[in-house]
Amino acid sequence: MTALIAPLTSLMQARFGPSAEVADMTRLSGGASQETWGFSLPVHGQAPRALILRRAPFQSAAKGEAIGLVKEAKIIAAAAQTGTPVPEIIHVCRPDDDLGDAFIMAHVDGQTIARKILRDADYSRARPRLAFQCGEALAKIHAVAAESLPADLPVSHGLDQLDRYEAIYRGFEMDRPVFELALAWLRQNAPAPLPTTLVHGDFRNGNLMVNGEGLAAVLDWELAHQGDPREDLGWICVNSWRFGVRENRVGGFGPLEDLLAGYQSAGGHSFEPKDLTWFQALGSFKWGIMCLIMYQAFATKADPSIERAMIGRRASEAEIDLLNLIEGRPYA
Amino acid sequence: MHEAPSSEELLGSVIGFLNHVAAPQLTGQAAFHARVAANALALVEREIAQRPAADARAQALYADLLQDQTSLLEALTKQVCVHIRSGELSCDNPALLAALREITSAQLAIDQPNYSGLMP
Numbered sequence: 049m050t051a052l053i054a055p056l057t058s059l060m061q062a063r064f065g066p067s068a069e070v071a072d073m074t075r076l077s078g079g080a081s082q083e084t085w086g087f088s089l090p091v092h093g094q095a096p097r098a099l100i101l102r103r104a105p106f107q108s109a110a111k112g113e114a115i116g117l118v119k120e121a122k123i124i125a126a127a128a129q130t131g132t133p134v135p136e137i138i139h140v141c142r143p144d145d146d147l148g149d150a151f152i153m154a155h156v157d158g159q160t161i162a163r164k165i166l167r168d169a170d171y172s173r174a175r176p177r178l179a180f181q182c183g184e185a186l187a188k189i190h191a192v193a194a195e196s197l198p199a200d201l202p203v204s205h206g207l208d209q210l211d212r213y214e215a216i217y218r219g220f221e222m223d224r225p226v227f228e229l230a231l232a233w234l235r236q237n238a239p240a241p242l243p244t245t246l247v248h249g250d251f252r253n254g255n256l257m258v259n260g261e262g263l264a265a266v267l268d269w270e271l272a273h274q275g276d277p278r279e280d281l282g283w284i285c286v287n288s289w290r291f292g293v294r295e296n297r298v299g300g301f302g303p304l305e306d307l308l309a310g311y312q313s314a315g316g317h318s319f320e321p322k323d324l325t326w327f328q329a330l331g332s333f334k335w336g337i338m339c340l341i342m343y344q345a346f347a348t349k350a351d352p353s354i355e356r357a358m359i360g361r362r363a364s365e366a367e368i369d370l371l372n373l374i375e376g377r378p379y380a
Numbered sequence: 381m382h383e384a385p386s387s388e389e390l391l392g393s394v395i396g397f398l399n400h401v402a403a404p405q406l407t408g409q410a411a412f413h414a415r416v417a418a419n420a421l422a423l424v425e426r427e428i429a430q431r432p433a434a435d436a437r438a439q440a441l442y443a444d445l446l447q448d449q450t451s452l453l454e455a456l457t458k459q460v461c462v463h464i465r466s467g468e469l470s471c472d473n474p475a476l477l478a479a480l481r482e483i484t485s486a487q488l489a490i491d492q493p494n495y496s497g498l499m500p
Contacts, residue, residue, distance in 0.1 A: 223457045226480050228464040233471050287497050294496040354416045361423060361491040367484045368497040374471055375481075379499075 052085070055146035056101065060089055063139060067092040076100070082117065082270070086155060099138060103150030113249075114270040117141075119198045121151035123246070123272045126196040131314075132188040133265050156265040162253035162291045166300045174262045179302025181263040182256070182284060183310025189266070190245040190277040191315060197246060203274045205241045206330055210234055213337045220340055226367035230333045233374050239278075239323040247275040252289040253299050278319055281307060282327025287369045287380070288335055288362075294379045325380075329373045336366030391425045426490045434486040441479040445469070 053070055060068040073087040082104050090096040102117055115123075121140045128134050135153040165171050165178075204212075214231055217224075249271030257265040283289075285297050285304065293300035298307045304324070312318060343360025345351040372380035385393070398418035403411050435453055442456035443449050451459070460476075463469040469476045488498050 223454075223461045225457065225460045225464060226484055228461045229471060229476070229480065232464055232467070236471075290496065292494075292496045294499070354413055354420055358416055358420055358423075364484060364487045364491045365495050365497060368481075368488055368495065371477070371481050371484060372497055375477060 052101070052103075052147065056087070059139065059141075059145050059147070059152075064089060064091050064097075071096070082114070098155035100135065100153050100155050101147070101150060102153065103141075103148050106148050113202070113273075115198075115201065115272060117149045117151055117270075119201065120269045120272065121153075122198050123192075123201070123269050124153070126192050127189055127246070127266070127269075129196065130188045130191045132185055132192075133263055135265050135267070156257050158257040158259040158264040160254055160257055160267070162289070162300065165253065165258045166291055166293055170260060171258060173260055174258055175301045177262040178256075178258065179296075179298040179304075179306035180310035180313075182251070182298065182302075183307040183312075183316070184314040185263060185266055185310075186248075186251065186277070186280050186307075187311045187314035187316030189248050189251075189280070192246040194244075194246075194274070197274070201246075201272065201274055203244060204247075205244070205275050206279060206327060207238055207241070208275075209279075209334065210238075210330060213334050216341065217337050220344065222340065224363070224367070226370055227333065227336060229374065230329065230336075230370040233370075234326065234330060234333065237322075237326055239320070239326055242276050242278065242317075244274045245277045247273055247277065247279050249273055249275075249279070249283075251280045251284050252286070253291065254289075256299075276327070277317070278323055278327045279330075281311070281319070282324050282329075283331045285324065285328045286331040286335060287372075288332070288365060297379075325373060329370060332366045332369045332373065336363045336370070339363040339366065387428065388425065391421055391428075395421045395425070423490065426493070430486070430490050434483075434490070437486065438483045441482060445475055445479055 053073060056073075057068070057070045060070060068089055068091055071088050071090060073085055076084040076086050082102065085101040085103075086098065087101065088096045088098050102120070104117060118140055121137050124134045125137045128136070135156050138152040138154060141147045141150040141152070159165055159168075159171070166175070210231070217227060217231075248266065248269060250268055251266065255266065255268040256263060257267055284299050284307070287294055290296060290300035296302055297304045304321075308318065339359050339362045342351075342356050343363075346353070346356040346360065369380070395418045398414050398421070403414040403418070406414055439453040439456060442453070442460055443451070446456060446459055446463070448456065448459070460469065464476075471477070485498060488495055
């Protein structure tokens with residue numbers, strides 16, 4: 049942390065004047081590939097500004113499908129232009145800022161922990177609005193013009209992802225009949241791809257900042273890509289993100305009808321329900337394989353924590369969800 | 381052979397220690413990981429109690445599905461995967477769906493018995 053304070057202070061002084069001092073620097077989250085820090089900036093004669101530094105640790109390579117922080121900041125700024133609720137980007141770091149691959153954004157007040165959003169009285173006004181607001185936000189994300197995105201943003205449609213996750217699963221040489229059946233079902237029922245849009249790629253509880261009035265900001269854009277807009281709508285319906293409130297298909301907080309009504313009210317298209325179900329099933333399949341990937345990180349000692357190991361045992365939750373979807377069960 | 385205390389009693393005692401003694405005295409990530417550790421041991425406890433019957437049932441279901449009463453569970457599971465991949469077993473086969481649902485439900489009863497997807 050101390051290595052960050054000096055370059056961050058000089059950057060903030062260049063931006064906000066010589067009296068700017070970095071205070072209350074706190075690690076909010078982070079793993080091997082990136083860290084999020086909160087800090088406050090008391091500026092002479094004004095209320096302190098609450099800011100967030102998102103950065104990759106020095107000498108780390110971008111991991112997996114993460115696009116890197118400079119691109120992430122560009123996409124957040126582009127999404128802000130279409131009215132998507134996102135944190136304001138304050139500064140995208142250059143090499144001579146000495147902070148590595150990083151950007152600084154405004155702090156947004158609110159809550160990301162699903163169990164609190166779905167159960168606490170503080171969010172009782174927010175809950176019935178959230179599915180509609182998520183629909184509006186997704187329509188705005190999907191309306192971002194291709195020209196305002198980084199030129200080399202990856203393109204990945206539904207079947208590209210099925211291919212990639214199938215290859216990962218095959219590489220593990222595990223025999224899991226439900227995943228085999230899901231692969232067969234997904235291949236048989238794949239909808240024709242829609243014209244390519246910006247896709248958030250991880251639009252779910254945990255990455256949605258919610259306050260007492262509803263959706264405050266869409267966070268964590270590191271899996272953004274170009275692809276099929278239905279991917280984002282299917283992903284927020286995956287039962288794993290409903291945290292036990294499975295009768296509310298959208299994130300445990302609302303019905304699909306509200307999500308679609310919000311989406312169309314903000315200029316989005318209408319979709320076939322069965323195609324959204326396909327993307328939801330693709331999402332459950334991907335989540336199941338992600339659980340196995342996290343277990344592999346434990347098994348290969350890349351991350352020896354008990355938590356990593358235990359996530360491996362969540363693959364079976366994806367399996368029951370896939371069976372419920374394939375059989376067309378209620379609340380699937 | 382002596383089993384006083386039994387494996388179950390020892391596991392229960394360590395789970396109790398982690399949840400009620402260790403976790404409350406720890407903070408931050410360490411407290412979180414103490415609770416995850418207790419959850420991991422509770423899973424092991426369920427696995428010891430339920431795995432033998434679950435495996436026997438899975439073997440019987442796959443043996444009927446494949447008309448193969450001689451192979452063991454590991455080989456049967458591999459064969460079910462091969463048959464699904466080749467299309468010989470497919471999504472419109474009620475016996476396959478029923479077997480996979482029962483086997484997956486038994487696995488979840490060990491992994492995550494309160495998972496919402498298990499509810500009828």
